[in-house]
Amino acid sequence: MTVLIVAAGQGLSLRLEAALGSDTVLTYVISSPQNIRNKLRSADAPYMALVDATDFAQIDAALLADIFADGAPTLVRAIWGAELPYGRAIATAMTQRGFPPLELKRADGVESLLDLIRSRRLR
DSSP states (O other): OOEEEEEEHHHHHHHHHHHHHTOOOEEEEEEEEEHHHHHHHHHHOEEEEEEEEEEEOOHHHHHHHHHHHHHSTTTEEEEEESSSSSHHHHHHHHHTTTTOOOOEEEEOOOOHHHHHHHHHHHH
16 A cells, blocks of 8 residues: 655654555655645555654645645545644644544554554555
């Protein structure tokens, strides 16, 4: 499964690929609004868009929500670290646009994120 990760760094991507293996998940880490928009509109658009609120890219929450709203109806929209200020801001903005994200809290552990990816891969 292909996952677009919106983050400032590669940390979450490396953790996901190490835990699940490159045969299960392929990640793209993007921190530029235009590059995110381009990836979501590309022929190889990701199945999941994941915001890493623990290492967030400097993108306004409203702008990022607008970009995600343009994604395919089947795009899974999720936030890692949803309890953090940036995570809450993104969740609120996305919900206001009619695309409430899946909110993943760090206290639930990374296993919840891994399970989400595994479950979506089987569909």
